[in-house]
Amino acid sequence: MTVEIEAASRSRSVRVARAGQGYDVTVDGRPLTVDAVRIGQLAWSLLVGPAGAGHGGGRSYDVGVLERAAGALTVYVNGRAVPVAVGGRRGGRRRAEPAGDATTGPQVVAAPMPGRVVKVLVKPGEAVGARQGLVVVEAMKMENELRASRAGTVREVRVVEGASVEANTVLVVVE
């Protein structure tokens, strides 16, 4: 699985693959060996070494992952908080599927939780690509960019910047 992860506002491409008891991980192409043991709902112990070092040894990190809002996490690394934003997934199973297949009809983009619309990034009639940002919603002081799940044309924009929205309020419709 490969994901784009924005840690402290710099984006990194992280690939994770199971390897025996642990994981082979590459961060922006740099290979690492990770021994990861879950120690609770939110917490992991990681031992991180260079590639090929063998699992079960390396630098020790206590990490916790807390979901603050849609796509917005706080990851605690040895007691230090790192804000993390998670965008659309890439690779993995998604790549195996032909784009657009079996997912026709309008996309209704709704607010994942109560918040405030910080930015509207598109106008009605505008063509948008897959994973293009549509609206930025701020909830609990975190900004979350809501993106198109596939390419299309913006049919409706139902909110204005500065508006307060409830959870599940429809923000944008893309067709």
Add this chain to the structure above:
Amino acid sequence: MRKILVANRGEIAVRVIRACRDLGLASVAVYSECDRVSRHVRLADEAYAIGPNPPVDSYLHIGRLIAAARASGADAVHPGYGFLAENEAFAAACRDAGLTFIGPTPDVIALMGSKTAAREAAAAAGVPVVPGTDRRFDPAAPESVIAVEAERIGYPVLIKAVAGGGGKGMRTVAGPDELASAIRAARSEAGSAFGDAAIYLERRLVRPRHIEVQLLGDEHGTVLPFVERECSIQRRHQKVVEETPSPVVSSGLRDRITGAAADVARAVGYTGAGTIECLLDEEGQFYFLEMNTRLQVEHPITELVTGVDLVAWQIRIARGERLDLDPAALLTPRGHAIECRIYAEDPDAAFMPSPGRIAGLTAPGGPFVRDDSGAEAGGEVPIYYDPLISKLSAWGTDRPQAIARMQRALREYDIRGIRTTVPFFRWLLAQPSFQQGAFHTATLDELLQQRQGKPFSEPDEDDQEIAAVAAALHLMRRDARARLEPDTTYADLWQHVPRGSATDAASLLRRPGVGWKHQARREGLRG
């Protein structure tokens, strides 16, 4: 005395309950609705509900506290600090209900609670006070009269609230043209914070240090002072770090300042634990500032360098016991101790309160580290009360060792789910001015201004990389459970956001009149 009701919450209630247990006494906790499962409730031998969350309906409600004491069969009441700790009506109500109030008499609380009366008492005992007015200016006092006094004292002057504390109702006035507006602002703030708009004037000292003296007085006329505490590290007049001994107080100055503090306490017939606060100017001259007639927040550092359990002694004094401590030992610190006040505040958002659920908590421990906490994983930091969650103290044979241990402990402190001042303290303790002990009461505000809002929690490259790896592992685990549709983005995956207290608390904070600050004003001082 067999059973003590603790009329407080949070870490100080936990501290008092522990002292009760050390002395073989039963403890009774009280709680507002949101505190039903708080640490102090579960630690005590018994616990009783005292009403809704707003402090005026619970922790400040004298009638309900007395009723809880009666219901539990307690024979004494410990007020902690804050809430009703310096309220003479509460002390009197306890006495009238046949309960021992663990603290000074109502008369002494009332006397020292008036800043102007306390100044007079100090001056009468021969202790220097900051030059200023010897009387209060009632709300009706004309500005012209106050202006004459300000000229006599000499600018810059401080306007202070007679009933004040914690910097509320306080204004600095550089010159005559600023006086009128500062008087209006101070009166309005004092009126809403304390219900008393009376003010007085003091000369504003240049770069003073805040030095205070812990005292114990028994019912047999003995008053003993302890080695001074240095509390100059303040943010907007609120202490954030305390240490003992002060890096700048010589043994000669210690003798004079602690002797003067004991004189004031003796003059007013003080009983129990109390603290005399002083300002120390750059020439080494000290001035009486005020007396706190209660246990001080920062009492643990005095305990660490003297080995005296101050809370246990409060109780023993209230039982009529004699102070049998060696006076010289109390003034001879063993090593050095530092305390950091860990608040549920976001240092990267102007220290705004950060209430909510504590998702995870690992407190530091190990050699010579003490954590006085009322918080635990899964617990809530409610919006209604002072957001102090822990007092972290460290001891060393000397100041550098105490600082190094505090830094080690701060590195270990791992609190998840809410923002805390831990990252701020990690920065502060590394500052050269702190490490050299070269600071005064405005130093921290100056240092913060120089930072210009630069965030305290700036994850380095390594932290960021590990966070990215952890987030990827987390997503992979979620994916395995959620059976994603091919085109699902992570945002779409978000199905259910628990409507947790953090959201509710955040929206409550924005409602006028319900916010934490409003409650804090009514609750009064942070100890």
